[in-house]
Amino acid sequence: MTTLSIDHVSRWFGNVVAVNDITMTIGPGVTGLLGPNGAGKSTLINMMGGFLAPSTGTVTLDGQPVWRNERIYQHIGIVPEREAMYDFLTGREFVVANAELHGLGAKAAQKALATVEMEYAQDRSISTYSKGMRQRVKMASALVHEPSLLLLDEPFNGMDPRQRMQLMDLLRKMGDEGRTVLFSSHILEEVEQLARHIEVVVAGRHAASGDFRKIRRLMTDRPHRYLVRSSDDRALAAALIADPSTAGIEVDMSEGALRIQAVDFGRFTVLLPKVARDHGIRLLTVSPSDESLESVFSYLVAA
């Protein structure tokens, strides 16, 4: 059992608050840390890994402080976001060095290289590796000592779909073995596919927490906004506003369109074409005006 506890942790850089009073507990299994770019995921992971002191609050692993405690790394494996990794070494030399720094030998290194399926290129210089190969060697270096906590910052960045599947399988397996695995991502689908549990961070704040069904529900149950142009905007507005699935309608003169806010997403998507047909109105444009992940996230924060 390995539990990582983040307790009222904040971190600021000058005036920038990167992480704002976050409290969460990460237990065994795979957890996804989801949030748009700049949300504070890397800052949080750096504090979880003991590479950055929290401005306030504490991070502990099974009760042991992580900051300024080198011995904790017997239990932690880290896959950093940054690329640099002693490019002048071969993959094998790099993983062997990492094993030695844990007091282990070439055997442990070889096993880790086999786990990430990099034996075929282990004697090539790292400087010749593709991004996906680098990612896998980084992974091997984090696995040599079979850590009970694995932290990965944007591990799927730059991987092709096949490599992504492979890494997902590997992380899933590690989670099933009872290890605590935490990875960050800004892509909802990626997190949904892999994580049992999701922690959402937006603008430095802890926005939501739960399994993927709960997060999905939070995201789809929010009011949706549409921009609609039709052959008769006034008649369409009058007909739609009568229905409870429509929360509000604005006539946008400059755009020559209606801005419609729908609360019941499912019902509204059926209602709109039906109302138009019944009233002989032709729909010219129907476009969601806030479907970006950013707006979904900001909705979560406002909630």
Next chain:
Amino acid sequence: MYDPTVARLTYRALLGRRRALILGALPLLLIVLSVAVRALTGADDQTASDVLGGFAIATMVPIIGVIAGTGAIGPEIDDGSVVYLLSKPLKRPTIIFTKLIVAIAVTMVFSAVPTLIAGLILNGNGQQIAVAYTVAALVSSIAYSALFLLLGTVSRHAVVFGLVYALVWEALFGSLVPGARTLSVQQWSLAVAHKIAGGDLVTSDVSLTTATVLLVAVTALATWYAGQKLRTLKLAGEE
């Protein structure tokens, strides 16, 4: 205290092709210069002392110290790969101490060996001049490595600061301004060399006792402080 894996990684990084070329350039220049001087003026003790003191000790040793000292840790911190050392159950002072040993060894090899060769070429070690300056190079290699390793740990612009220190302070003020000489690694090492060379061919502004105390104190303090800084090094994110 000394970790062979950290040492191996540091050697490989320091002696990579490009850096090795830079490290080799000044020693090569020194030897070419010595051959030319010997051919033009013949063997002369004072000339030998001028060349070794003015170029080898005042310029070459500090610059090689900057390259080896800052290069032993600075690039790793800049590109973030130091995370692979920091994410291990290794004491931070062990990392610093090991890198110091590597930096000292590299600085000594690239500065003391060519100094000895140049001295032999210049006057065949007459008046023990070659040996005296070689010892000065060895002694100052230790202090420069410690100072510039600390600089590489705390600053992203370590090479620039280091070169300014080496060229402006050590080479210019250290030789010209009397007050600055007491606080110059170069003068401390010359105090040691003074005891070896015959007559007053090698001189220093500080006594051997002061020099020894300052050399030991600066090396120990810089190394200790670098270890402390590494313990609380904050790894910046991407950009």
